[in-house]
Every structure is written in structure tokens, then in C-alpha cells.
Amino acid sequence: MAVTEAPTKTIKLVITRQDKPDSKPYTETFEIPYRPNMNVISALMEIQRNPVQNDGQSTSPVCWDSNCLEEVCGACSMNINGKPRQACTALVDKLEQPIRLEPMKTFPVVRDLVVNRERMFGALKRVKAWIPIDGTYDLGPGPRMAETKRQWAYELSKCMTCGVCLEACPNVNEKTSFIGPAAISQVRLFNAHPTGEMNKDERLETLMEDGGIEGCGNSQNCVRACPKGIPLTTSIAAINKDTTKQLFKKWLGM
Amino acid sequence: MKGNSYYSRKLHSLLGVIPLSLFILSHALTNFSAAEGGPQGFKDAVAFINGLPIVSVLELVGIFLPLLFHGVYGLYLAYQSNNNLGQFSYGRNWAFTLQRVSGVITFIFVFWHVYQTRFQVFVGNISHDDLGSTMNEIATNPFFFALYVIGVVAAVFHFANGMWAFLVSWGITVGPRAQRISSYVWMVVFVIVTGLFMASLISFRGDEFQEASAALELIRGV
Known part of the structure; x- marks a missing residue:
């Protein structure tokens, strides 16, 4: 492994955010370093560790809901590139970039990607x-x-x-x-x-x-x-x- | 729209088959007599229908009232659905959206078509025998002809796809295989019934209907 080389490959995510259940949604773009075998959850964890947008502005960490991480609990459902699915089984390598994350619109939004089912x-x-x-x-x-x-x-x-x-x-x-x-x-x-x-x-x-x-x-x-x-x-x-x-x-x- | 929506929805679905689907089939066959037997054939077919016993009651209870309920409640159902073809462009979702679009087109078309034909007979502007020449006037107008083609295709699609949905909604075609075969069957029915209507619409453009039309103008002029 080329440990000395700086990671050049990145992942771009466009996330629909909402601060409160009744406030207006807005989007933020993030660019995070790529690691092999990432899923949307690990990408969100990366943003949580370093909540900085791609233009260098720092922001609040993105909220999401997840639990089992093996597609049996249903908690991490969200719209990923326009299709509703679980974030845990949405593998970054198989997704078109930028990865667009939105909360499901059928349910009331609690915050960011967290909805009330x-x-x-x-x-x-x-x-x-x-x-x-x-x-x-x-x-x-x-x-x-x-x-x-x-x-x-x-x-x-x-x-x-x-x-x-x-x-x-x-x-x-x-x-x-x-x-x-x-x-x-x-x-x-x-x-x-x-x-x-x-x-x-x-x-x-x-x-x-x-x-x-x-x-x-x-x-x-x-x-x-x-x-x-x-x-x-x-x-x-x-x-x-x-x-x-x-x-x-x-x-x-x- | 008050009361249990289950019953109103079921009534809407049932009326779509009995009598409305039966009506559209009988209408297609009656019209086809124009293609098969010319002006005389069409006149005879119209005369046969008008010779049926209690024809006014049949028309009111068997066509107008069911059509009104199915149409108005259908508009409400179309309003209630959020079409999401952009997100899910699957075949059945297309059929779902087209069912609602064709329903709205058919609703408008039927109003206009009834005004041009049956309503004119009702108010006494024309007689049943003049319907062939009235259709000739409509079909020879390129703009009206185009609108009729759109209206007829929408109505027949709504009928054929509606029959597919009826079989699902009443639990007759349950499994995916039954539903797939049913969709093939109704696709064939769609093509055949559209063909019947188109054949009659094209034959209405014929000169033999126009002659009758000219004769009508002559009588009117006197």
C-alpha cells in the first residue's frame, strides 16, 4: 500500500437538510476522502467526524437514523439518488456521484435525514x-x-x-x-x-x-x-x- | 364523497365494467356497421338500438348515470394521486398515470361528443337518421378528426387498462403470472376495439355519408 501518498480520490455528497420539523429544507454539499467498501452510513459517519462543506465552511453534523446496519431494521431508509432504500446497503462503489441524499417525503421529517415512521x-x-x-x-x-x-x-x-x-x-x-x-x-x-x-x-x-x-x-x-x-x-x-x-x-x- | 370510501370505490370500479365497458363495446360494434354496411348499415344499426324496449330508461340508468358517477368520482381519484413517473418509470406505473390522464381526456371528450351527437338529437336539431351525416361533418373536419382520434384512443385505453385493474381490484387475477397474461389479453382488446372505432371514423369521411350530408343541407335550406 502506498501509505505515503495523500488520498486523492474523494466522494461527493449532496444532502437535503432540515433543522426542525417545521423549518425549510436546504441542501449542503460535502466532499469526503474515499475508502474502499464504504456505504452511505460510513460516508455520513465521515461527515459527522468532520462536518465541513466542500467550500470549507463548517456546519452542524448531518443527522440520520440507523440501527442494525444489515438491512433488517428499516431505520436508515432514505432517498438515495432519487430512490428510497436503506443507507446501510447502499454501497458507495455502486452509486453514481454526486450521491444525493434526501429524507423520505411521505413521512414527517424530524431532522435532516431522520423521519418519523x-x-x-x-x-x-x-x-x-x-x-x-x-x-x-x-x-x-x-x-x-x-x-x-x-x-x-x-x-x-x-x-x-x-x-x-x-x-x-x-x-x-x-x-x-x-x-x-x-x-x-x-x-x-x-x-x-x-x-x-x-x-x-x-x-x-x-x-x-x-x-x-x-x-x-x-x-x-x-x-x-x-x-x-x-x-x-x-x-x-x-x-x-x-x-x-x-x-x-x-x-x-x- | 362522504361515507365509507371502500364502497364508493368499489361502485366506481363495478360501474366501469357493468355497464360502461359493455357500452363501449356495443358502441364500437354499432359504429363498425358504418364501415361494413355504409350509410344504410349505420342507419339500420342506429334504428335497431332505438327500437329497443324502454330505450330511454336504458340510456339513463345504463349509460348516463353510471357515466356521471364514474367520471366525477374518477376525477377525484385522479386528483388524489401523486404521479411519480420521474422517480419510478416502470411499465405499470406508466399505465397507472396513463389511466388517470386518459380518464380526464375521456371525460372531456365524452361531454363534447355527446353534445355534438346525442344532445343535438335530444333538442331536435337533427334526427337519428342524420347521425351518419353529422359524423361525416365531424370526421371531414381535420381538427375535429384529430381530436376524435385522441379521444377514442384515450377512451379505449382507459377501458382496456381499467379492465386489467378491475380484475386485480376484485381479486380475480392475484399472482404476477395471471396479471401479466391479463395485461397481454387487454392489450389485444385495446388494439381490436381501437381498430373498430378507427375503421368507422375513417368510413364516416366517405363521400356516401357526405351525400346524405348535402341532402340534409338542402332540406335545411328549404
Whole structure:
């Protein structure tokens, strides 16, 4: 290694910043020394160590949210070069420069790249994305799940509530109350579970209200954007089928 | 737009198929009689429709009211979507945006087209027999002809892609393979129905319709 040589290769980043939830966003450009195998998080850490813009002006360090650093927690989701994805798996070597970082615009910005994804957790509560097993006595073992079913249900369970599908959806915006693809897919997951199935109707009914499944306009961006490859459009269509059945069941009093 | 949006959205979707998709197909076939049978063929086809029992009720309940609800609620849905083709230029996202654009074009076109044809019959300016010559006047005007081509392509696209979306929204085509095959089927339907409309629109430009048009002018002049 040529240790004596000064590092000449640099990385340029253009970051959309915002000081407060209600203040105006602005952009700042940074140029940081290149190291092999960097990801967007390590680039942000570099800026944190030396918060100086490319014109030499010092600034406050850029804030971001991250946790697991292996694309399973969903915390570091942001728009990287215009596409929503996780910063931890966005490798600098594979990105076009300058690297443009923006917060996801579907969610309220807390500061800089940190957004509040609370609406997603609210959505999970609304659709009751859990299996109620608590009782005052031992309910015994639940029914068995077929292995073939478990295999596709496992794919749905990979959802990390990262918000990328909501960001990609043209129908999740301030003009609608659409719940978004993630929660719909979770309804399919919990309705597929042999014990969860016992509360199937409740979850479907929630999706047959304002802001429910009808908000889907079939743009199918969600399935293309999902970092975990979850078949979101298949989930939506399957739940469309179940809600349609539920609709007729209710009308016919079955 | 109050009440549960699930039901209004489902009604919007259902009305798009029954009766509106059925109507656009019947309209394409009726018009094609102009290409197949000339002015007489078209007159007979129009006379057949007007000879149907309770035709006014069918027109009101089967066409006008569903069209009005589907159109107005559709404009609201188009307003609600944030198109993001710049960020996600995928095929289905294109179809999503085009569905909304073609819906708005169709809404305006249908208003204009109904004013030029059905409304003129309603107020007594022309009779059903004169519709062929009215269409000749429209189709021979290059500007109107161009607008009609745009309007028809938009309407038929909205119909074909809308049918694709209907099958997804009611849970009939669930998996990606079913949805892909469905998109091929509706693409073929789009081409065929557009072809039917274009054939009739071109034949309306023919001299045989113009003669009838001249005769109409003569009668009017007297």
C-alpha cells in the first residue's frame, strides 16, 4: 500500500437538510476522502467526524437514523439518488456521484435525514397485525401450519416496516388516507396463520373502511421498490379477493 | 364523497365494467356497421338500438348515470394521486398515470361528443337518421378528426387498462403470472376495439355519408 501518498480520490455528497420539523429544507454539499467498501452510513459517519462543506465552511453534523446496519431494521431508509432504500446497503462503489441524499417525503421529517415512521406502526395497530393468544387459562397448542403455506408466509414476515413501499406509492400522500402496501401484506400474513386466521374478519373489516385497501391504484411500484422482495402486489390482490368475499358474505348475511 | 370510501370505490370500479365497458363495446360494434354496411348499415344499426324496449330508461340508468358517477368520482381519484413517473418509470406505473390522464381526456371528450351527437338529437336539431351525416361533418373536419382520434384512443385505453385493474381490484387475477397474461389479453382488446372505432371514423369521411350530408343541407335550406 502506498501509505505515503495523500488520498486523492474523494466522494461527493449532496444532502437535503432540515433543522426542525417545521423549518425549510436546504441542501449542503460535502466532499469526503474515499475508502474502499464504504456505504452511505460510513460516508455520513465521515461527515459527522468532520462536518465541513466542500467550500470549507463548517456546519452542524448531518443527522440520520440507523440501527442494525444489515438491512433488517428499516431505520436508515432514505432517498438515495432519487430512490428510497436503506443507507446501510447502499454501497458507495455502486452509486453514481454526486450521491444525493434526501429524507423520505411521505413521512414527517424530524431532522435532516431522520423521519418519523409512526404512521406505519399506527397502521399495524389498526389492522391488528398480531396473533391474540393471551387468556386467563392455558389455551393449549394451536393448529398446525402446512409447510407449503409457511414457506410463502415467511417471505411476508420479512417486512421491516421501513417505509420504502409507502414512499414509492403514488397513492400514499397528503391527499389520501391510504394505509399503504406494508400493512395490507401484514394482514395477509396474520390471516394466513392458523391461529391468526381466527380473527381474520376483524382485519379484513379494517381494510374495508376509509383509507383501506381501496386506496391501491395498481401502480405496482411497491413490489419493485421493496428491499426484501416481498410480493406486495400479490398480497394486495389476495386481500382484494378476501375483502370482496367478505363484502358478499356480509350482504348475504352468511 | 362522504361515507365509507371502500364502497364508493368499489361502485366506481363495478360501474366501469357493468355497464360502461359493455357500452363501449356495443358502441364500437354499432359504429363498425358504418364501415361494413355504409350509410344504410349505420342507419339500420342506429334504428335497431332505438327500437329497443324502454330505450330511454336504458340510456339513463345504463349509460348516463353510471357515466356521471364514474367520471366525477374518477376525477377525484385522479386528483388524489401523486404521479411519480420521474422517480419510478416502470411499465405499470406508466399505465397507472396513463389511466388517470386518459380518464380526464375521456371525460372531456365524452361531454363534447355527446353534445355534438346525442344532445343535438335530444333538442331536435337533427334526427337519428342524420347521425351518419353529422359524423361525416365531424370526421371531414381535420381538427375535429384529430381530436376524435385522441379521444377514442384515450377512451379505449382507459377501458382496456381499467379492465386489467378491475380484475386485480376484485381479486380475480392475484399472482404476477395471471396479471401479466391479463395485461397481454387487454392489450389485444385495446388494439381490436381501437381498430373498430378507427375503421368507422375513417368510413364516416366517405363521400356516401357526405351525400346524405348535402341532402340534409338542402332540406335545411328549404
